[in-house]
Amino acid sequence: MxxxxxxxxxxxxxxxxxxxxxxxxxxxxxxxxxxxxxxxxxxxxxxxxxxxxxxxxxxxxxxxxxxxxxxxxxxxxxxxxxxxxxxxxVTSEDSETEVEGVAASSASITRREPPPKEAAVSKEVEAVEAQGELKHRLVPDDGQSQGAKSSVSTEDEWERVSENENEKDK
CATH class of the missing domain: 1.20.1280 (Monooxygenase)
Known part of the structure; x- marks a missing residue:
């Protein structure tokens, strides 16, 4: 017990x-x-x-x-x-065989493993739905921009914000 x-x-x-x-x-x-x-x-x-x-x-x-x-x-x-x-x-008498990055000489024996069945990769391609589009927005007409489209980069927008804040402080 x-x-x-x-x-x-x-x-x-x-x-x-x-x-x-x-x-x-x-x-x-x-x-x-x-x-x-x-x-x-x-x-x-x-x-x-x-x-x-x-x-x-x-x-x-x-x-x-x-x-x-x-x-x-x-x-x-x-x-x-x-x-x-x-x-x-598998023996090779004529040439050297490279298996998994290691060169095997003609006198050595190499073993080959079959690929696992679970690791099979699908050859079909899945279609991916478009989530949304990149859209240019119109900048409000404040006299300075003349209705130009904004750039894709937000870096320019941050610079404009900084400049506007500096002008307000003065």
Whole structure:
């Protein structure tokens, strides 16, 4: 029993669902269901029925998630094994071959890895909607600008503002 609690403590710091942690989770949820059933029987309150349903749903979701994680880990391990097995040694007797920036001599063996399926790049081009257009605004006719359009740069506008402020201060 002491080793179970030691394993449980260590499994908290281990990534992923460990068997010890899953056992503790299932025992805890089973005990919670027993307590909620006893309280429902003792009080006939619908609240305990609802709590029991919520608890059961959470219990099922945790077990489902743990199964999915385990299946995903097994698929990743299988992919890694297949990728390792698919690495076929290629020899080159006539010339040097450069693989990933390293030149391999004619006596050496190079391995080629197939590209991962998840890293496939789409060759289709997506059309992007135009967000807005750059519009020139008319500067109000104050006698100095003669109705000219503003420039695209705001630097000139800031200089004009500075000049106007300096003139007001005088």
């Amino acid at each position: 002491a080793s179970f609690f030691q394993d449980l403590w260590e499994s908290i710091f281990t990534p992923g669902p460990t068997p010890t942690l899953l056992i503790a989770t299932n025992v805890t949820f089973a005990a919670l269901q027993v307590v909620l059933a006893a309280l429902l029987y003792a009080t006939f309150s619908v609240h305990f029925l609802i709590l029991s349903a919520l608890s059961g749903g959470l219990w099922a979701a945790i077990n489902w998630f743990a199964r999915e994680l385990k299946e995903h880990q097994q698929q990743e391990e299988e992919k890694a094994r297949r990728a390792k097995a698919a690495q076929i040694p």
